Amino acid sequence: MTNNSSLVRVKNLKIGLEDGTELVKGINFSMGHERVALVGESGSGKSLTARSLMGLLPGSLLVQANQFELLGETVLSYSQRQWNKLRGKQVAMVLQDPKYALNPTQNIGRQVAESLVLHQSLAKKIRIEKVEYMLDAVGLPNPAQLCKMYPHQLSGGMGQRVMLAMALINDPQFLIADEPTSALDHAVRDQVLELISSLVEERNMGLLLISHDLQQVADHCERVLVMYQGQLIDQLAASELSNASHPYTKTLWSCRPNIDKRGEALPILDRKQIASLTGGAVR
Amino acid sequence: MNLIELNQVSISHVQGSERNTVVHDVSLTVKAGECFGLVGPSGCGKSTLLWALAGLNPNWSGSINMLGQPLTAGKVFSGDLRRRVQMVFQDPYASLHPKHRLRRALSEPLKLLGYQDIDDRLSEGFKQVGLAENMIDRYPHQLSGGQRQRVAIIRALLLEPKLLLLDEPTSALDMSVQAEILNLLNDLKEKRDLTMVMVSHDPEVVDYMCDHAVTMKAGRIDTEKFYN
Ligand SMILES: Nc1ncnc2c1ncn2[C@@H]1O[C@H](COP(=O)(O)OP(=O)(O)OP(=O)(O)O)[C@@H](O)[C@H]1O
Ligand SMILES: Nc1ncnc2c1ncn2[C@@H]1O[C@H](COP(=O)(O)OP(=O)(O)OP(=O)(O)O)[C@@H](O)[C@H]1O
Ligand SMILES: [Mg+2]
Ligand SMILES: [Mg+2]
Numbered sequence: 001m002t003n004n005s006s007l008v009r010v011k012n013l014k015i016g017l018e019d020g021t022e023l024v025k026g027i028n029f030s031m032g033h034e035r036v037a038l039v040g041e042s043g044s045g046k047s048l049t050a051r052s053l054m055g056l057l058p059g060s061l062l063v064q065a066n067q068f069e070l071l072g073e074t075v076l077s078y079s080q081r082q083w084n085k086l087r088g089k090q091v092a093m094v095l096q097d098p099k100y101a102l103n104p105t106q107n108i109g110r111q112v113a114e115s116l117v118l119h120q121s122l123a124k125k126i127r128i129e130k131v132e133y134m135l136d137a138v139g140l141p142n143p144a145q146l147c148k149m150y151p152h153q154l155s156g157g158m159g160q161r162v163m164l165a166m167a168l169i170n171d172p173q174f175l176i177a178d179e180p181t182s183a184l185d186h187a188v189r190d191q192v193l194e195l196i197s198s199l200v201e202e203r204n205m206g207l208l209l210i211s212h213d214l215q216q217v218a219d220h221c222e223r224v225l226v227m228y229q230g231q232l233i234d235q236l237a238a239s240e241l242s243n244a245s246h247p248y249t250k251t252l253w254s255c256r257p258n259i260d261k262r263g264e265a266l267p268i269l270d271r272k273q274i275a276s277l278t279g280g281a282v283r
Numbered sequence: 284m285n286l287i288e289l290n291q292v293s294i295s296h297v298q299g300s301e302r303n304t305v306v307h308d309v310s311l312t313v314k315a316g317e318c319f320g321l322v323g324p325s326g327c328g329k330s331t332l333l334w335a336l337a338g339l340n341p342n343w344s345g346s347i348n349m350l351g352q353p354l355t356a357g358k359v360f361s362g363d364l365r366r367r368v369q370m371v372f373q374d375p376y377a378s379l380h381p382k383h384r385l386r387r388a389l390s391e392p393l394k395l396l397g398y399q400d401i402d403d404r405l406s407e408g409f410k411q412v413g414l415a416e417n418m419i420d421r422y423p424h425q426l427s428g429g430q431r432q433r434v435a436i437i438r439a440l441l442l443e444p445k446l447l448l449l450d451e452p453t454s455a456l457d458m459s460v461q462a463e464i465l466n467l468l469n470d471l472k473e474k475r476d477l478t479m480v481m482v483s484h485d486p487e488v489v490d491y492m493c494d495h496a497v498t499m500k501a502g503r504i505d506t507e508k509f510y511n
Contacts, residue, residue, distance in 0.1 A: 261491055
């Protein structure tokens with residue numbers, strides 16, 4: 001795959017319920033080997049959009065699109081079998097709820113190794129080494145000991161990093177990370193993002209990062225897509241976040257709490273104003 | 284008045300014959316009406332401490348006094364304490380039965396306590412956290428991550444606690460919804476004299492919300508800070 005070939009190309013993507021309710025309302029975007037952030041209001045459709053790109057939507061949701069390409073392949077009508085070949089290997093995803101995504105009955109070592117077993121045939125010793133290397137790389141202490149633990153024995157931030165290790169272990173070309181650091185303190189968060197960024201660089205990967213942390217997005221991504229109520233309402237360069245012109249993007253950037261705002265209510269969104277805008281601003 | 288007093292408290296995770304002590308000799312007090320912050324690196328023992336304060340981990344030693352009542356290690360909370368102390372778990376799935384619709388999951392504890400106008404209270408709760416009322420009849424997995432987290436907050440608030448234990452309560456929320464939730468909590472603090480213990484990895488949230496905070500490090504209290 002060449003440097004500037006496209007990883008994702010989506011036209012008029014709609015995700016809806018059987019009763020006709022649209023959750024994602026016809027969005028267009030494409031990305032190549034770059035770092036793109038997907039931000040926006042809670043419930044706006046970020047996770048559904050991401051999951052559709054991994055063939056991971058529940059069967060009760062319907063996907064439609066005029067174009068829906070991943071790594072140059074039209075994947076809209078992929079079977080589970082075709083997805084299983086792709087997922088965890090060329091493309092990988094870190095899901096939003098780590099504990100829910102881990103199997104409670106299997107130890108961590110086995111779960112992290114699982115996708116290696118599925119996609120690569122390595123000697124056991126090398127496999128173990130690789131698992132421990134990956135756990136160490138995401139900043140987890142004592143990998144060998146951690147391998148013997150079960151999901152319920154992990155703290156929130158540990159579970160999140162285990163998920164990331166699982167996603168990265170097969171050197172994917174395209175990584176989707178859905179809030180991969182929301183349970184981490186700033187020091188570890190930056191370490192994990194540095195790791196992801198350097199892998200993206202080294203391996204010429206693509207990254208779609210879903211995050212609520214706009215500062216993090218500004219520091220680690222090149223481009224930002226902004227969703228609001230199922231629509232893609234703004235796209236901008238990450239470096240432009242601090243002087244965004246769209247009122248919603250502006251609010252997101254400016255309503256961070258801080259010590260100077262103690263005792264005052266935080267500014268909140270003027271939904272009416274945004275609603276009056278989104279009619280026209282859909283791309 | 285102090286709502287929480289811990290003296291030399293150590294807390295362990297016990298599994299079979301294995302005992303892993305992860306919180307060591309913690310002493311602290313939380314005053315009524317205060318927002319108390321608990322911060323520190325991943326894995327340092329914040330959730331472990333919160334679970335013990337909620338009466339959910341019996342494996343502790345030292346002395347704990349909650350809402351003026353001394354606790355006995357190994358005993359679960361009963362009666363008034365069980366209602367007066369509510370927790371918002373770090374994992375929003377933890378407090379929601381996966382096979383029950385939200386309406387059922389949220390109304391059952393209210394029924395047990397003899398509340399009458401339950402449906403009205405649920406609607407009001409959903410409104411307070413910015414969720415559409417028609418979500419009440421969904422299952423937990425049919426929500427987005429941040430919507431689930433807000434439902435976990437409603438669940439805890441519906442029981443009108445005196446003390447609210449919040450474990451990363453806004454980690455799954457975008458900044459503008461987080462602002463709405465923080466405003467709501469501050470409102471309840473003022474109007475209902477709600478006391479909070481809040482775990483957060485975001486120093487700006489702690490600076491904005493808390494009157495008093497401690498930083499933990501490897502299971503011990505490292506530093507303490509008072510805001511005024
Ligand atoms: N299985 C489902 N059935 C019905 N509605 C669903 C289902 N899954 C998600 N939704 C709805 O679709 C919308 C988009 O959900 P999605 O999970 O993509 O949001 P999100 O942008 O990731 O939000 P968050 O930041 O809170 O995680 C939400 O309003 C949610 O309630
Ligand atoms: N059920 C359990 N059994 C054994 N060990 C556990 C259990 N739960 C947590 N631990 C361990 O206790 C330590 C503290 O975990 P805790 O969940 O309290 O951390 P935390 O400060 O909340 O971290 P985070 O910010 O990542 O959520 C960790 O080393 C963790 O592995
Ligand atoms: Mg989501
Ligand atoms: Mg925790």
